[in-house]
Amino acid sequence: MSRVTLQGIPVSAGISVGKAFFMNRRSFENVPRHTVPESLVSAEQARLDLAFRNVHDELTQARDKIPTELADHGTIIDSHIMISRDPKLLARSKEIVRDTNITAEWALEKAVREVERKFEAIDDLYLRERISDIRLVAQRIIKKLLGQHHEEEVVGVSNRVVLMAHDLTPADTIGLDISKIMSLATVEGGKTSHTGILARSLQIPAMVGVTDLEKYVNDGDLVIIDGLKGKLIVNPEEHELELYSDLKYQFENYHKSIIRECQLPGETIDGYRINVFANVELFEELPAVLENGAEGVGLYRTEYSFLSRADLPGEDELTDEYVQMAEMLAPRKVVFRSLDLGADKLAKVFGDLREPNPALGLRAIRFSMRHRDLFRQQLKAVLRASVTGNVALMFPMISGINEIHEAKGVLREAQAELEKEGHAYDADMPVGIMVELPSTVFIADVLAHEVDFFSVGTNDLIQYSLGIDRLNRHVSYLYQPLHPAVIRSIKYVVDAGHQAGIEVSVCGELASDPYCVPILLGMGVDSISITPQAIPGIKRIIRQTTMEDCKNLLREVQELFQVSAINHTVRDTIFRRFPEELTFYASILDNEELPA
Template sequence: MEFRGIAVSAGIVIGKAFRLEKETYDIKPNWVKDADVDKEVERFFAAIQASKDQLLAIRKRIEPMSDSEHLSIIDAHLMMIEDQMLVNETVEYIQRHRLSAEWSLKRVLDKLKEHFDSLQDPYFKERKDDLTHIGNRIFNNLLGFGHTSLAELKEDVIVVAHDLSPADTAQMRKERVIAFVTEVGSKTSHTAIMAHSLEIPAVVGVAGIYDAVKTGESLIVDGIRGVVQVSPQQDVFITYLDKQRQFKYYERELQKMKDLPAVTTDNKKVTLMANIEFISEVKAVLERGGEGVGLYRTEFLYMNRYYLPSEAEHFRAYKTLVEHLGEYPAVIRTLDLGGDKFISQLDIYDELNPVLGLRAIRLCLEHVDLFKTQLRAILKASNYGNIKIMYPMISGIDELRSANAVLEEVKAELRKEGEPFDEHIPVGIMIEIPSAAITSDILAEEAAFFSIGTNDLIQYSIAIDRINKNVAYLYEPLHPAILRLISHVITAAHAKGITVGMCGEMASDPKYTLLLLGMGLDQYSTNADALLKIKKIIRSVSFAEAHDIAQQALSYSSAADTEKFITDLMESRFPDIFCYFD
């Protein structure tokens, strides 16, 4: 029986299933006698304390062998459990309505989840899963239920679950959990992030898999195509044994290029870097020949908490990053939150169109203290490694100048305090708004580098909401307008002597590698899995040939024609990359 989901961590694994107990609660409104209300509140506080004790015990157990991100997610859950809004509103509900702790907690959690559901950004909508996880832990303690620990597994298994909490994934022993499959989740869920960090093949969002699988049943997990085979027939089993062999061979062959430069046959050098959110991802980047971090998303520092991160917390994260990278550079993007992205610590009013509202650099310039805290930490960390600053969502030269004015104020403060930092730290911008792309020649006068953020550039240029299923089909990277904007940005930047990278999803797709190379892109910042594939493509062609390919692509009048040209070309030239699993 075949199931399909979302591939979030590559690999093909054949093994036995371990079905993780699904947490379900039949919670109904139970009245509490007036005389027992205080006891009910005490019972709730006892469950809160038990939940905290369990997470602290998990943290202590995994600390010697875990990276900072595993620990930070556990810490985030600890903070959420202690959150005064969650705790106080539940207590108030018990006292006001004379209802059980379970029902009162459920009502408060439902209210908080509704808020997350109202958000447009998928990454932030998924953070409601964290509320579910901490709620389940508290419910378990209120109801006296136990919880299976994945740290206690005695044999190699493929974990099958409705969902996995960060506490579950943090306790996974890589030598025992050889893959996992969940019914919920997406590419940006914590489950997916942990799968990447642990380098465990995984498929998420597999509807119906939990009820279809029994512990001990044979499974095949294809973490490349997002396929799960349950109790496969012999012919399917044999086919996947061959696919597994091909994949392992292909990975070994790609790995041979790890230390080779990304250079064309006529000696044009390109820099391959990676987008990361967690420092634990650096290991995979370096193992795949990455030459640094082209986009470090700092938003995780603000997530799942109800107070702003301190300068010291920022500094520790950035210093740890550059220490892991050694000589390689780290491009740190300043805070890219606001509008439809939840940041509860700030008093940001609801907006009718948050995607076009107070977000990213606009938010930082509105809340200068918030911006300064981050800039101070980045500058102080620059004394320990190779750091570049990148501003998101710059729309024109005035915003760039305003942001740089704040940066100069921070530099002056640090000089006065005697704090050392890189006086010549490069400051670049993301090109993700049409106004920035069109005026890139002006911006290139005062920016040290560009990084094209295609995700938003496509959204804003074609006027679509990329998560709206009714118009998602219009989200087309090969739209002639997008290609012309990219070409214009690269030409304008090179005329002013600055480099251009790309950190959007388009850069991570090997299908577009030759096209972007031919346009003159200097740097690809991709997910770690794509690095070696892109390097192989770059090393196989001349820049002159890639330039001709780009010119032909730019000549088409429709995205469909360009798509056919690029797809046919890449599949015929690189069947091992695009067709070997078909």
């Protein structure tokens, strides 16, 4: 038994040591690839019809049997149910059978490969990773075509195990005793994959995107899952077992201590209060929002409702979703961001524009203004939800004042329609914008008089300001949150907002980086909005510093002009102040080496 170290993406923090158990392996691994006589083509198409229908029924039944621990994951299974009845995937598979005389299984595999190629062209990481849902459903359908039973794979788990899988969904775990799962590791998935949401809700370590997992790990192997650094060690040596056992003990104690304090406010030692909100994209994350001490939702990404189905949701469906979200959080605030989608993501409905650069094309507010009926429908749903009294709305990717005027014009049209239809809404619902383009920064002093609040979207602001694609491995090293231009931009927006009397929030990865939060405090940011799991650690850092120290650090940083010098100064200062937090917390965030 040779020792092997595998790398992956950490999606749920923690350390575990245990025996590996594989639930499923590579998708499409045993698909029969051969042709069939012309006389059997219609029979193969019929097999596809039956398999799609059976998997749809199977998933529907699985949803009704979800264990209490996974009750909040119903909508994820709903998205898989929608895929299983997607007429386009079924129709394309049947077309391939007709045109090439191949088996139903092979035809479905080819249809999924075609969809994969389209998803690979999508710029947005979260949306690109949704192809994993289609693969998982297709895998179930192929198993049905092959006469295999999905549940057979999970029989025999009687002891606590480290669960391995090619990919994983809540539906896959129906037959498992959740208490027997120590941690998770999968081949597929990214930072925003459902495996991470599942693992975080179960509060167990997890990593995804583990290359060669199926090649080097066998059932019964002793493995270490390092959910802090994204490392999986197969058949570890004795000294590694001792090291990780100690690290596991330290982390669990640290995590317990920050969870005990997470409901306390984000307030510095000298009394400066900053609201700490959560970023959310799925209902399944709401329990984590409350459990981790969020004071509300500062960014609710509304895109998933439009991407998890073959058709577009109606106004009443969106209203039900938004009302449920607002009521579950009340009296905490929830900020709905209008659609931040591009034409490339909804090509199946609006046609494929084949844009050479979707990131700079018809997306976000530009897309909404092109499709005003869809935009107005969503705004009506948000307005109807606003009667709960805790709802705010913000528009993404605003580049100038005309876009604000146009968007607010559509909002007024939506209000007029609701009044005519007799639906109530909050006429004083706050309306803000995302600040994520350099053009918006430069005229922030003007735009601040047009809206009720700013929300600085740092992921896109950094990308557009520095002219780099942070997902491109060739230039990702240039993605520097503490670049002088980024710091100056955020500071200018904060000052412009406060001079106009409006609040300024910061969201994105920068806001959950412990090295950057003290600088945001020094700027006087009113709130931050971050991933729910980051909240307890960030709140601890806020409560252990003073506003005076943060302002001093900001002044020191503003006098530096080299990114390397800024990074060194900030990391040295923060690590000396918060050694325990940085030992665990920073490693979760950026997987980088810590200062000595």
